[in-house]
Amino acid sequence: MAVFTEVSADEARALLRALKLGELRELRGIQSGIENTNYFVTAEDMFGATEYVLTLFERLTAEQLPFYLHLMKHLAQHGIPVPDPAADKDGDILHTVAGKPAALVNKLAGGHELAPGPDHCSQVGAMLARMHLAGRDYKRHQPNLRSLAWWNETVPVVLPFLEPEQAALLRSELAFQNHVAGSSAWQALPRGPVHADLFRDNVMFDGGQLTGFFDFYFAGIDAWLFDLAVCLNDWAIDLPTGRHDPERARAFVAAYASVRPLTAAERQLLPAMLRAGALRFWISRLWDFHLPREASLLKPHDPTHFERVLRQRIAQPVTAAALG
Ligand SMILES: Nc1ncnc2c1ncn2[C@@H]1O[C@H](COP(=O)(O)OP(=O)(O)OP(=O)(O)O)[C@@H](O)[C@H]1O
Ligand SMILES: N[C@@H](CCO)C(=O)O
Incomplete structure (x- = not known):
């Protein structure tokens, strides 16, 4: 469950009042998610009832949060379907609820x-x-x-928990990614704000139509190709085995490239970036699994899934040419 911090009805009421969003009708803790405390909030004003999501940030600091929240606002203003953080009368979108930094979207x-x-x-x-x-x-x-610098910092922390063969793979993949990051192709990758965690559970569909991307709290400036690789590693694999699904991967990449064609450097580095995407989540899952925070009922994601994905990506590299 993911209510690390309890929010009272009075606290929710006070926030709705400050944001001029009406009266509180319902406040319901959301049981999924492993990073933040989330509540569904129903508010009612003269136009009727509206549903919001209240997030209390458990790990991120008030210094880090403006980047994510303003990015969501920027994207929403540019017509991308993402949650739009509500502002108070001073235009602030980062609030404090139950002593934690919070946002309402x-x-x-x-x-x-x-x-x-x-x-x-x-x-x-x-x-x-x-x-x-x-x-x-x-x-x-x-x-x-959660990029290369964090991988270099975190790998030594999780290594003692691994079997020798797993430790060898983790070490050698990290060395490979450090090597790739020194290449001219890597330097040439187009960059900008990326979501960096756009898994199936961070996208909404309604009646088969995409209604939005959410959970931008791992976003940052990075290679666009990294974002694409993270997506392919989740949207276009068979989850039980970690095996690449060529049909879904081709559909994903063709649609992406119809809006923004891949550059030569991106095509060259796709196989390495797919490995990087798998490594990133293997490390974070190992970290969450072996060094859990104090959260009574938290169920960490299975790290071995991304170990399998990484092994597949190394044994059977997926090239841009194979994806059309
Ligand atoms: N803007 C939103 N609109 C609709 N539902 C949302 C929204 N934000 C969060 N949710 C719901 O809340 C659940 C938990 O949110 P989220 O996935 O962001 O949790 P988290 O702990 O922050 O992240 P993580 O995915 O890293 O575990 C989601 O699965 C989704 O059902
Ligand atoms: N998407 C991440 C969880 C953090 O959002 C994972 O599956 O490990």
């Missing part, structure tokens, strides 16, 4: 598509490219905080 319609087909992948691929283009003139800068 509109609730996206629909639910997750946990068994996506090629059509879902095309919709997400095209919207991902539109989102990258819409982020080009976003002025704030914050690196992807």
Whole structure:
């Protein structure tokens, strides 16, 4: 469950009042998610009832949060379907609730598509490219905080928990990614704000139509190709085995490239970036699994899933040419 911090009805009422969003009708803790405390909030004003999502940030600091919240606002203003943080009378979108930094955003319609087909992948691929283009003139800068520097810092912390063979793979993949990051192709990759965690459970569909991307709290400035690789590693694999699904991957990449064609450097580095995407989540899952925070009922994601994905990506590299 993901209510790390309890919010009282009075606290929710006070926030709604400060944001001039009407009276509180319902406050309901959201049981999924592993990073933040989330509540569904129903408010009613003279126009009727509206649903919002209240997020209390458990790990991120008030220094880091403006980048994410203003990015969501920027993208929403550029027509990308993402939650739009509500502002108070001073224009502030970062609030304090129960002593934690907090935001209130509109609730996206629909639910997750946990068994996506090629059509879902095309919709997400095209919207991902539109989102990258819409982020080009976003002025704030914050690196992807779960990128190479964090991998280098965190790998030594998780290594003692691994079997020798797993430790060897983790070490050698990290060395490979450090090597790739020194290449001219890597330097040439187009960059901008990326979501960096756009898994099936961070996208909403309603009646088969994409209604939005959410959970931008791992976003940062990074290679657009990294975002694409993270998506392919989730949207276009068979979850039980981690095996690449060529049909879904082709649909995803073709739709992405129809909005923003891949550059030569991106085509060259796709196989390495797919490995990077798998490594990133293997490390974070190992970290969450072996060094959990104090959260009574938290169920960490299975790290071995991304170990399998990484092994597949190394044994059977997926090239841009194979994806059309
Ligand atoms: N803007 C939104 N609109 C609709 N539903 C939302 C929205 N934000 C969050 N939710 C719901 O709340 C659940 C938990 O949110 P989220 O995935 O952001 O949790 P988290 O703990 O912040 O992240 P993580 O995915 O890293 O575990 C989502 O699965 C979704 O059902
Ligand atoms: N998407 C991440 C969880 C953090 O959002 C994972 O599956 O490990």
